[in-house]
Amino acid sequence: MYLGIDVGGTHTDAVAVENGAVRASCKIVTRHEDLLASINGALEEILAQVDAGAVRQLNLSTTLSTNALVQGRIDDVGVLVSCGPGVDPASFAPGRHFYIIDGAIDHRGVESRALDKAAAARAVDDCRKQGVNVFAAVTKFSIRNPSQEIALKEAAQDADFVTMGHTLAGRLGFPRRVATAYFNCAVWRLYNGFVNAVSESIRAMGLNCPVGMLKADGGTLPLDVSRSFPVQSIFSGPAASVMGIIALCDIRQDSVIFDIGGTTTDIAVFAEGAPLIERDGISIGGHPTLVRALRVRSIAVGGDSALSVAGGLVRVGPQREGPSMAAGGGRPTLTDALNAAGRSAYGDVAASEKGIADMARDYGVDARKFAETAIRSAVDHIHQETRAFLAEINERPVYTIHEMLEDRRIVPNRVYLMGGPSHSMSGDVREAFKTPVIVPENASVANAVGAALTRTTHDVHLFADTQRGFLLIPSLELSEEVGKNFDLKAAEAEAKRRLGERLREIDASTGFDDVEITESSSFNMVSGYGTVGRNIRVKAQVKPGVLERINQS
Amino acid sequence: MHNDKNKLGIIFFPAFDWAISPTHPEREERLLYTQDQLWEEGVFDIKGVCEYKPDVAERTDVERAHFCFPDVDAVTTRSHMIAAGGAIRAARLVLENECDKAFALVRPPGHHAMKVVHGSRGFCNINNEAVMIEYAREHYGIKRVAVVDTDCHHGDGSQDVFWHDPDVLFISLHQDGRTLYPGSGFPTECGGPKALGRTINIPLPPRTSDEGFLTVLDRVVLPILDDFKPELIVNSAGQDNHYSDPITNMNFSAQGYALLNQRLSPHIAVLEGGYSIQGALPYVNLGIILAMAGQDFSHVREPDYNAEAIRQDRRIDDYVDALCDQLPALYFDPPSTPEDGSFSNGCYVRKKNIYYDTDGITETQVESLHLCDDCLGVLKVESKSSVNPKSLGVQLYAGACESCRSLALDMVEQARLKGDYRFIQFINRCDKEYSRYGY
Structure with a gap:
C-alpha cells in the first residue's frame, strides 16, 4: 500500500492506494501556521481506515519551503562566489551577505586565476560576526572543475551547513547556480526541523516505511537525502496533480491537462504521453534557479475568479475577491455562473442564481445567458492561453540541422480535466478545443494519488574532456581519469552505470532499467591540423513516472 | 554606462552537425564554447534578452540576392539556408517591432559570397546579410541600409553584391589586403558609377588594437552614418580581429568589440568569421550581446587579457590618424568615376x-x-x-x-x-x- 499526502494552499489531501484502487482518502483544511498538524491530521484519518503495517511507502508534498520563502521566514546566507570576468554578479546577487572572492575557472574547466583563500576566510569570519552560519559556495564553471567550490567550502568548515553549487545540478548557468545554492541554504534549518518533527510523528503512528519528498519535476527524493537539498521540495504542488493524472489515466498521446482550482488553472502538456519538463529551472522570488520542474503554466482563472463586465464583454478573473456566493461570498464567480447555468449544484445554488441575476440585470441581459457567456469567456481564455503556451513550446530553439528539419511539434489530441468544476465545464472545453475531453474518476484527490505513486527521479550530467584526460559527474561529486579512446558510447554507459548505482543507494525500488539518456554529444577538438581529443556531454535521467496505475471502471 | 535597456533577440544556431571538413576551422565545434559561456553567464535570463529559432531561407530568398549557377540547390546545403534564415529572422524581429535589436549568431558565414555564386569562397556560399537585406527591402518597404563589416577579412562578397546600389552603404574595417586574404578592400574601391562613395573601405595595419578601431569608428564610420541616415544598420560581426585569432594578425579585444557595438548601435548583427573558438568567441560574443542589450559589459574580459601586450604601436596611431583625415572624403566628396572598368x-x-x-x-x-x-x-x-x-x-x-x-x-x-x-x-x-x- 502507498500513502500520499499533498499539503496544498487550501486543502490537505491524503490517500491510500493498493493494487490499483484508492482504499482510503480524506480532505482537510490546511493550517498554514502548523503544517505538521495538517499532515498528522490527514495521516490519522487515513490510518483509521487502513493498516499502518501494510504501508510500503509514504510520500509528502508540502508547501513548507515555498511558504517560508514567500513569507521571508528564511535564514541569512553567506554567499561566497568566485567568478572572474563576465556579467557583473552584482546584477543577480541574492541576499545581503554576498562576497566575490578572487579566482576563476574557464569554460574548459581550466583554472585561469587561483582562488584567494585568505579572502574567503575573511568573508566567512565577517559572516560569523553577523551571526550568519550557513554558506553557499559557488564558482562560475564549477561543473567543469569544482576545485574552487571545494576550497570555499573548506574555508567555511565549521559552518552549520554549506551548499556547493556543483552538487545541485550539472547544468550550466552561474546566476541560477548561485540562486539555487542560496535558497537551499536559506530554508535548510527550517526544513530540517520540519523533517525531524515529521519523522517523529510518523514513527509514533506506527509507520516504519520509507518516506519520500515530492519534487517539482514529478519525482521524489528520499526524506533523508532531501535534508541536504531542501530547495528541491519547492513548488511540488502542480507536479503532484500532473503525476496524479498519469496514475489515473493511461496517457499515450500529445495531450493537455487542466487542473482548475479556486484561483488558478494549471496547464500541463504531455508529448507522446510524457509530461514536459522545463528546459531551464523554475524561478523563485524572481531569481531563475536550476530546480527542475514539470513545465506548467498557471493562469488566473478558477472557480473563485470574480466575474466582471468591461466594454460589453464578460470577464472571468484575474482577481479573486473571496469565495463564490454559493460558498457564502459576496460577489459572483465562475462557480456561481456554473450553478446559475444549471451545470452544477455546488453549495448554495439559490445564492449563486441571485448573484448572477442581479449582475445580469445591471447590464440588461438574461441571467441564464449571462452565466453561459461568463463560462464561455473563461473557457476561451483558457483556450487562448493554451495555444500561446503550445506555440512557445513548439518555438523552442534547436541547435542542429537534424532537429531543425525534423521539427517535432506537439499537437494535442486529448484534453484531461481535473479540479472542482471539471464535469460542469467539460462540454465547453470540448467545443473550444475540438478534441475528446476526459474527466477521470477520483480526480478530486488526483494530487494526493500523484504524491502516493510518484517514484524517485534523478538525473546526472557527465562531462568528459579526453584531451585533458578527465570526466566529471558534478552532482555525484565524482571525477575520474579517462584515456584518449574514451568515446561517446563509453560515456553513455558510464553515466547510466553511475546513475544506476546512485539510485540503488538512495532507493531500491527504482530500477536501473528506467535510466535513459536524454542528451548526448561529442565534439572533436581540433588544434592546428589535427584532432587532439573529444569534448563529450551526456545527460542521463530517470524520467518521471508512477509506481502503478489506478484502475478506471 | 548606458542605462537604456533594449529588447534583444538572439538567433543562436550553432549547426552542431555541420562542418566543411572534420578539421576545417568552420566545423561543428566552432560555437560550442560560445554556447557554454553564454549559458553559464545566464545571458538568456537577462531581462529583455530572448532566444529565437531561425527561419529557413527559401530558394526565392537566395535568388532575390544572387545569381546562382547552376542553381541554388547546387551551391547550398541546408545549413546555408538556415544561417541565411537566421539573418532573415533577425530582420523580421526588428522590423516587426518584436525586438529593438537582433543578433544572428549563426554559421556558416556569408560575407565573401559575391553576386554570382558558383561555389564556396572564404568559407561562404551565400551572403547572409545580402539575402536578409533584400528580403527586408521587399517585405517591409525599407530602402536605405548600412552594412558595417567588422570582420578582419575584407567583406569582398558584400561589396560586390551592393557595388551598384546607392541605397546600401557598405563600410568594411579590415586588416590591410596586402597582408591578408582576400587581398582586396582598398580605399580606391568605392562603388560603381551609380553608387560612388557608397562603398567605403578602411584597411588597417596588422596589430591595430582597440584604440585604432574605435578611432576609425568615431572619426570615419559614425560621421558617414550620421549623414547617410540609414533605416537599418547591420553589423557583419566577424570576430577574427581578436588578438588570439589563429589566422589573422590584429589586436582587438572583447572589450573593444563591445564598445564598438555600443557606439555603432546596430539594429542587427550577423556573425561572420572568427576562429579563435576558445580564446575569443565566448568573450567577444558575450560583449557584443551585452552591448546590444544595453547592459553593463565593463566586466567582460578574456582570462588572458593583457592591455600592455596588445597596445598598438605609435606608428599605427599615426597611420590611423592619416586614414581618418582622408577617408571621409570618399563618401562626402566621392570621385566622379570608378577606379576600374x-x-x-x-x-x-x-x-x-x-x-x-x-x-x-x-x-x-x-x-x-x-x-x-x-x-x-x-x-x-x-x-x-x-x-x-x-x-x-x-x-x-x-x-x-x-x-x-x-x-x-x-x-x-x-x-x-x-x-x-x-x-x-x-x-x-x-x-x-x-x-x-x-x-
Whole structure:
C-alpha cells in the first residue's frame, strides 16, 4: 500500500492506494501556521481506515519551503562566489551577505586565476560576526572543475551547513547556480526541523516505511537525502496533480491537462504521453534557479475568479475577491455562473442564481445567458492561453540541422480535466478545443494519488574532456581519469552505470532499467591540423513516472 | 554606462552537425564554447534578452540576392539556408517591432559570397546579410541600409553584391589586403558609377588594437552614418580581429568589440568569421550581446587579457590618424568615376577573375551596367567558371524606369532565343519576379 499526502494552499489531501484502487482518502483544511498538524491530521484519518503495517511507502508534498520563502521566514546566507570576468554578479546577487572572492575557472574547466583563500576566510569570519552560519559556495564553471567550490567550502568548515553549487545540478548557468545554492541554504534549518518533527510523528503512528519528498519535476527524493537539498521540495504542488493524472489515466498521446482550482488553472502538456519538463529551472522570488520542474503554466482563472463586465464583454478573473456566493461570498464567480447555468449544484445554488441575476440585470441581459457567456469567456481564455503556451513550446530553439528539419511539434489530441468544476465545464472545453475531453474518476484527490505513486527521479550530467584526460559527474561529486579512446558510447554507459548505482543507494525500488539518456554529444577538438581529443556531454535521467496505475471502471 | 535597456533577440544556431571538413576551422565545434559561456553567464535570463529559432531561407530568398549557377540547390546545403534564415529572422524581429535589436549568431558565414555564386569562397556560399537585406527591402518597404563589416577579412562578397546600389552603404574595417586574404578592400574601391562613395573601405595595419578601431569608428564610420541616415544598420560581426585569432594578425579585444557595438548601435548583427573558438568567441560574443542589450559589459574580459601586450604601436596611431583625415572624403566628396572598368555604348563594363578558394573554382566574369539617367539601370553579368559553362544573370532594380524594364525583359528574351548561355537567371526586383532558364 502507498500513502500520499499533498499539503496544498487550501486543502490537505491524503490517500491510500493498493493494487490499483484508492482504499482510503480524506480532505482537510490546511493550517498554514502548523503544517505538521495538517499532515498528522490527514495521516490519522487515513490510518483509521487502513493498516499502518501494510504501508510500503509514504510520500509528502508540502508547501513548507515555498511558504517560508514567500513569507521571508528564511535564514541569512553567506554567499561566497568566485567568478572572474563576465556579467557583473552584482546584477543577480541574492541576499545581503554576498562576497566575490578572487579566482576563476574557464569554460574548459581550466583554472585561469587561483582562488584567494585568505579572502574567503575573511568573508566567512565577517559572516560569523553577523551571526550568519550557513554558506553557499559557488564558482562560475564549477561543473567543469569544482576545485574552487571545494576550497570555499573548506574555508567555511565549521559552518552549520554549506551548499556547493556543483552538487545541485550539472547544468550550466552561474546566476541560477548561485540562486539555487542560496535558497537551499536559506530554508535548510527550517526544513530540517520540519523533517525531524515529521519523522517523529510518523514513527509514533506506527509507520516504519520509507518516506519520500515530492519534487517539482514529478519525482521524489528520499526524506533523508532531501535534508541536504531542501530547495528541491519547492513548488511540488502542480507536479503532484500532473503525476496524479498519469496514475489515473493511461496517457499515450500529445495531450493537455487542466487542473482548475479556486484561483488558478494549471496547464500541463504531455508529448507522446510524457509530461514536459522545463528546459531551464523554475524561478523563485524572481531569481531563475536550476530546480527542475514539470513545465506548467498557471493562469488566473478558477472557480473563485470574480466575474466582471468591461466594454460589453464578460470577464472571468484575474482577481479573486473571496469565495463564490454559493460558498457564502459576496460577489459572483465562475462557480456561481456554473450553478446559475444549471451545470452544477455546488453549495448554495439559490445564492449563486441571485448573484448572477442581479449582475445580469445591471447590464440588461438574461441571467441564464449571462452565466453561459461568463463560462464561455473563461473557457476561451483558457483556450487562448493554451495555444500561446503550445506555440512557445513548439518555438523552442534547436541547435542542429537534424532537429531543425525534423521539427517535432506537439499537437494535442486529448484534453484531461481535473479540479472542482471539471464535469460542469467539460462540454465547453470540448467545443473550444475540438478534441475528446476526459474527466477521470477520483480526480478530486488526483494530487494526493500523484504524491502516493510518484517514484524517485534523478538525473546526472557527465562531462568528459579526453584531451585533458578527465570526466566529471558534478552532482555525484565524482571525477575520474579517462584515456584518449574514451568515446561517446563509453560515456553513455558510464553515466547510466553511475546513475544506476546512485539510485540503488538512495532507493531500491527504482530500477536501473528506467535510466535513459536524454542528451548526448561529442565534439572533436581540433588544434592546428589535427584532432587532439573529444569534448563529450551526456545527460542521463530517470524520467518521471508512477509506481502503478489506478484502475478506471 | 548606458542605462537604456533594449529588447534583444538572439538567433543562436550553432549547426552542431555541420562542418566543411572534420578539421576545417568552420566545423561543428566552432560555437560550442560560445554556447557554454553564454549559458553559464545566464545571458538568456537577462531581462529583455530572448532566444529565437531561425527561419529557413527559401530558394526565392537566395535568388532575390544572387545569381546562382547552376542553381541554388547546387551551391547550398541546408545549413546555408538556415544561417541565411537566421539573418532573415533577425530582420523580421526588428522590423516587426518584436525586438529593438537582433543578433544572428549563426554559421556558416556569408560575407565573401559575391553576386554570382558558383561555389564556396572564404568559407561562404551565400551572403547572409545580402539575402536578409533584400528580403527586408521587399517585405517591409525599407530602402536605405548600412552594412558595417567588422570582420578582419575584407567583406569582398558584400561589396560586390551592393557595388551598384546607392541605397546600401557598405563600410568594411579590415586588416590591410596586402597582408591578408582576400587581398582586396582598398580605399580606391568605392562603388560603381551609380553608387560612388557608397562603398567605403578602411584597411588597417596588422596589430591595430582597440584604440585604432574605435578611432576609425568615431572619426570615419559614425560621421558617414550620421549623414547617410540609414533605416537599418547591420553589423557583419566577424570576430577574427581578436588578438588570439589563429589566422589573422590584429589586436582587438572583447572589450573593444563591445564598445564598438555600443557606439555603432546596430539594429542587427550577423556573425561572420572568427576562429579563435576558445580564446575569443565566448568573450567577444558575450560583449557584443551585452552591448546590444544595453547592459553593463565593463566586466567582460578574456582570462588572458593583457592591455600592455596588445597596445598598438605609435606608428599605427599615426597611420590611423592619416586614414581618418582622408577617408571621409570618399563618401562626402566621392570621385566622379570608378577606379576600374570602362564606358562603352552607354554601359559601364568590368571584367573580373574570381577564385573560389574553398572549392577551388575559377570564374571569369564580364559585368555591364546599362546606364540610365532615370533609374539605376540594368545589370548584366556573363559568367563562366571551371564548373559551369557560360551563363547569364540579369538584374532589374526596384523602381526601374519603363524603358529599362523593357530593356531587361528583352535582354532575357533575346538571350533565351539566341544566346549561347547554359543557364540564365533574371532578378526582376521591379515586378518581384525571380526566374531561371536552361534546366
